[in-house]
Amino acid sequence: RVHFNHKCTDVDLAEAVCHLETETGNLTVRGDAVVGVDGAFSAVRASMQRKIDNFQYDESYLAYGYKELTIPPATDGSWRIEKNALHIWPRKSFMMIALPNPDGSFTCTLFWEFEGPRSVTIRCAPWSYKDKIALVGDAAHAVVPFYGQGMNAAFEDCVVLDECLEKFANDRESAFAEYFSRRKGNADALADLALGNFIEMRDKTASRTFRAKKRLDHLLEAALPGVYLPLYTMVTFSRIPYAQAARRARLQDRIIYSIFAALTLVLLFVFIRIFR
Structure with a gap:
């Protein structure tokens, strides 16, 4: 009862x-x-x-509060911005996110520095x-x-x-x-x-480098299904324990950055050999 x-x-x-x-x-x-x-x-x-x-x-x-806002649907009932996405407007000290609703509207959440609960x-x-x-x-x-x-x-x-x-x-x-x-x-x-x-x-979603890394994550996930999993996918769409997901994501990042560093060195070596 x-x-x-x-x-x-x-x-x-x-x-x-x-x-x-x-x-x-x-x-x-x-x-x-x-x-x-x-x-x-x-x-x-x-x-x-x-x-x-x-x-x-x-x-x-965390000294932030939030306020919910709404983006109404267009006059024809459609979504005013891309519906198959999480929209983020990063502004360093504050941000707003928006998620789509079935009726064509978006529910927005504005996070701002705040005094209170x-x-x-x-x-x-x-x-x-x-x-x-x-x-x-x-x-x-x-x-x-x-x-x-x-x-x-x-x-x-x-x-x-x-x-x-x-x-x-x-x-x-x-x-x-x-x-x-x-x-x-x-x-x-x-x-x-x-x-x-x-x-x-x-903060980071405003960075082109960060967004490029996210696009690479999605490409690798599609190319290596079940082998390469972005952190968000592991946390949100699997029963992989949180600690294991965090460790695996750090390992994947180290591998990617090591590959990029190696490629950079190879290209630098080739460039030097060509223009000696």
Whole structure:
């Protein structure tokens, strides 16, 4: 059953007891275990911070807010700009992106430096307490929204946690420990990827060199299907773990840059030989 308007205020870690605020008063609920899926400002995690010695916690904010705008469809109902694309207008300190809608309009998001509520990145450890408590989703690893992967990462948490609970059917503490081991590195990698993608969209997309590299990525992906995969493709359209995708993308980039460096040296050598 789902109970709405029940706000968790505290958790007894040792007993797996939740203290809740409801519209009609306070409530205490006991279970075999508590899974905290209560967002970036998690009360379950806050209870762990207060009660677990050496609990590691890092919280950082991005000083940007956003405003949604709309590009309406043309008079004939068609799209005013290319519909099969993500449009980005980078302006160093701010940017706007636009995505197409089926009705011919575009939903635009303007990101600008902002004072007020900010996008937060949260890293913490551990994600569990004995066999009683586990954290899932933003409660364990909130990220900025610029890769569109926050919810997907939470769903992956659920898949992995389910696999671990099935593997250790009679040992929930071991299940929670393996879940953390399998997911922590990928969650940290996603935090870095999401922030990096924001900087990429805001700054780097204005560079001709960067855009040329992206075109090369697409050419290599088409020429070497399944062998060469751009980072965005790996993160968005596959179940390749985030940390593995980041490592593979760095390796691919090193190979490409090494090839370009070698070709440059060969051309330079040929040029020198011709004009000696």
